[in-house]
Amino acid sequence: MVVKNLNGTQVVSSRGGKKFRLTGVYGEPDRVKRQETWSLIRTLANGNSLPWVLIGDMNNVLSREDKRGGRLYPQWLIQGFKDVVEDCALIDMNLVGYPFTWERGYGTDKWVEVRLDRALATEEFLNLFRGAKLSNIEVTTSDHCPILLDPGDYVAVHSVRPFRFENAWLREPMCRQIVEEA
Numbered sequence: 001m002v003v004k005n006l007n008g009t010q011v012v013s014s015r016g017g018k019k020f021r022l023t024g025v026y027g028e029p030d031r032v033k034r035q036e037t038w039s040l041i042r043t044l045a046n047g048n049s050l051p052w053v054l055i056g057d058m059n060n061v062l063s064r065e066d067k068r069g070g071r072l073y074p075q076w077l078i079q080g081f082k083d084v085v086e087d088c089a090l091i092d093m094n095l096v097g098y099p100f101t102w103e104r105g106y107g108t109d110k111w112v113e114v115r116l117d118r119a120l121a122t123e124e125f126l127n128l129f130r131g132a133k134l135s136n137i138e139v140t141t142s143d144h145c146p147i148l149l150d151p152g153d154y155v156a157v158h159s160v161r162p163f164r165f166e167n168a169w170l171r172e173p174m175c176r177q178i179v180e181e182a
Contacts, residue, residue, distance in 0.1 A: 011050065014153040018128050020051040027059030027116075034060065034077060038084040045088035051125035054090070055134075055149050057102075057117050062092055068100065070112035090120040093149075097136035101145045117147045129153055 012022045023044060027037040041054065060081040067073050085092065095101075100113035119134045126132060131152025136145050 016153045023054045025056035051128045053121040053125045055119040066115040068113045093119040093134040
């Protein structure tokens with residue numbers, strides 16, 4: 001992957017030469033100020049036609065199923081974040097592996113798990129990288145699990161190698177039998 005700054009925009013070029021925008025996100029942790037993150041995402045969505053993916057700790061959920069334990073997540077926060085995703089025509093990438101990326105109180109009756117970390121992509125990005133996969137890397141000492149975005153953009157290398165016969169195979173007692181059976 002190669003990252004270039006083009007007129008103030010970070011552009012990533014994959015091994016296959018495909019270009020896209022990649023934005024790392026750390027959402028505002030203060031719920032009262034959460035709209036600042038949403039406004040920034042809306043601003044970033046405007047004025048660029050490259051395929052786009054945002055990845056990181058959004059500090060927000062898209063549904064009640066994104067949280068287990070503790071008090072219910074406020075509906076106004078869920079709806080506000082959903083509105084941003086919809087307004088910017090973003091798609092929440094499916095997370096492979098454990099569904100929650102943050103926890104508190106493990107092993108107690110106050111254990112809370114939430115999916116705060118995610119990748120949001122445009123349809124153009126997902127069409128460009130049809131093999132893209134977002135994985136939860138569950139091994140961590142932090143309260144957050146790292147997530148890995150694999151674009152699945154691999155350049156196939158085909159090499160034609162000539163057949164070579166090693167005389168040492170003739171000393172192998174089962175060689176003749178294996179060749180004949182094959």
